[in-house]
Amino acid sequence: MSIQVRPATLRDAKAIAQLHTLSAQTVYKGLIPDEHLKTMSVEKRQAYWREAIEYCEPQVQVAVEDDKIVGFVGYDRSRDEKSRPTTGEIWAIYAAPSHWNQGIGLALWDAAREGLQEEGCTNVTAWVPLRNERAIRFHELAGFKREMSTAKTAVVGGVKIEEVRLKRSLN
Numbered sequence: 001m002s003i004q005v006r007p008a009t010l011r012d013a014k015a016i017a018q019l020h021t022l023s024a025q026t027v028y029k030g031l032i033p034d035e036h037l038k039t040m041s042v043e044k045r046q047a048y049w050r051e052a053i054e055y056c057e058p059q060v061q062v063a064v065e066d067d068k069i070v071g072f073v074g075y076d077r078s079r080d081e082k083s084r085p086t087t088g089e090i091w092a093i094y095a096a097p098s099h100w101n102q103g104i105g106l107a108l109w110d111a112a113r114e115g116l117q118e119e120g121c122t123n124v125t126a127w128v129p130l131r132n133e134r135a136i137r138f139h140e141l142a143g144f145k146r147e148m149s150t151a152k153t154a155v156v157g158g159v160k161i162e163e164v165r166l167k168r169s170l171n
Contacts, residue, residue: 003104005111008053008060008072015069016062017046023094031131032159058091061111063104071095073108075116078125080165088112088121088170093138100134109142117170124170129154130162144168 025037063071074091095104128135144166151164
């Protein structure tokens with residue numbers, strides 16, 4: 001398997017939106033009601049990712065295999081109030097379900113880490129639903145540690161979901 005990670009372009013927005021929708025529907029099955037999962041809109045996500053790519057907020061990298069996008073990561077400075085300017089955040093990181101456990105997440109994480117270091121970040125955080133065991137396991141394998149005191153309730157699709165912040169040093 002030959003995976004290349006590169007900066008996203010505006011032409012990638014639709015493929016990112018499709019992958020984001022499919023992956024989210026797969027990951028959140030059982031965490032969010034099926035009715036909400038069915039209403040996830042590729043069009044809304046495409047508009048979001050077009051804007052993100054155009055304005056670099058967040059910065060977006062894609063994993064490509066044979067000219068097909070099989071994963072993406074969005075990262076930038078932390079959105080948390082009172083966070084230091086040297087704290088970055090993984091805003092989103094997804095691989096196509098057909099490509100799980102093939103190193104795509106790690107390749108995307110490496111690209112994000114390098115990008116955040118170039119921006120002068122010394123730490124990085126990610127918010128993950130507590131019941132998303134796959135994502136928590138991935139982040140912990142990448143060296144993140146749970147900050148249990150940060151646990152909070154987020155509302156996703158009208159459903160309350162407990163999230164926890166994970167953090168690691170970039171040094």
